[in-house]
Amino acid sequence: MALTTRSGSGTLRSRSLVLCKTAHVVKPVVLLTGFGPFPGVERNASADLVQTLARMGAGRYDDVRFVAEVLPVDWQNAPLRIGALIGQYRPALSLHFGVSARATGFVIEAHAYNAAIKMPDEGGHTAETSYLISGDRPRRSATLPVRRIVRDLRDAGFPADLSSDPGRYLCNAVLYHSLRHATLTTPRLRSGFIHIPATLEIGVGGETSLISWPDAIAGGLRLIESCLIPLRRRQSVLS
Template sequence: MDARSVAGAAVRGIAGGRGRRAANGGARRRSASGCAHAGACRRRTGGDDEPAAPATGRRHRVTVMTRPQRATRASGQARTTVLVTGFGPFPGVPVNATMLLLPALSLPATKLFPDVHFVFEVLPTEWSAGPRRLERLLAETTPDLALHFGVSSRARGFEIEQRARNACAATQDASGALPTGAAIREGGAEHLPASLPVRHIVARLHQRGIPAFVSRDAGTYLCNAALYHSLVCAKDKDAAGRRVGFVHIPATLARPGGPNRGRTGACPLTWDETLDGALEILAACLGRARPGARPA
């Protein structure tokens, strides 16, 4: 299977759900372009070793609901909505591990947390289209939690980012374009802190024997850009209480034929550990317990 086939399979497997506030028109009241800060958000982006999603994956979402979810929707009860994003290929990375992770994660996450609406989407790794698509997703789904995944050639396990930086490198995106400037948002804060319990997440991953680290540098490519944009949009009045964070995984977890399932010196994280770790991160962010934790 070549990179294009892998990307197509990933997109077809992505699962999603509409945010709980969409029912009362919350998403419709937002502008079509996204959050209230859209002018700043779309201007440009930066992040490091970050993936890009193929254009074909921008709008392909499939709603997956278990019976408990359907029952909850019918009763009108409010549920937590979680947006999970990844990226597609970008220069130097023909297959992005996150575009394989999302479809693999969708079914077990839905089964483990049947009372939660999940939206899984691969974003375009493009300075203009990526932030624009992310803003639209945030407006449409109004998530309680926005969890973004990307890849890094430096990662040796899960790297949980503590903050985003208002900077972007003059590096080509998946379409060959460059950012329009050196800052994501002119006049914006130099750094924005992630709103996830970063150290708690790392501790829980360690309890399961999974390599994980706290990171204070999300880079200056599209990973960092996505995190910065998402944090800016979380300041919107309609996003009160939203938690936002970013997780880097090793770029070597994927290859042209699919996931790299074995453990190597370059990638001490296995594919099974990656799936288990991603579920543990979701559980930690949702304040849920999972069986199977090892003593610290």
């Protein structure tokens, strides 16, 4: 198993974890992103979760390469980092994770919006405009099988809901830019966003969370499996 750690752009907190079980073999890439800390959240569970899922995923799936990145909660650098990651790795799947005070389990986001809220990022900066991309479409839909993911998670015993409102903070911005970059550069990329409870504590659970930390890991792996099914079908057709 190969492990590479490097710093992301814009902040020392941004780092990436690249895991591939067999070198020199072209494999579909699964990009997993989480966020670093931001005002009100000193330790972001999504950062720990994506790195854990990448390690465990690499041990479980020898036909897939996992890349995990912790994005800065930064209005300027997070979207730039997403574009750079998609350009570098050309992933087949892009699964973005973040925390939400409204989430009690897994919340699968169906859409992202070309809108931004005037809420400070980790550096105290706010979005410069009320939109993300001037003149771009007002809404983009996730390209993951969102309904299947919710159904599969529920069937496995994990609380899961479908949402059409990811907020207008960096979670929404990252999903919007991910979907836009996919359209422009990597049309076959399937991208989506998953919220987990903001109260989820690393190693345990949370005061208002319906899932424990082990549940978050197990559910995350189940979610990945749900997304890999159509990917493998597509590969078998092309092969």
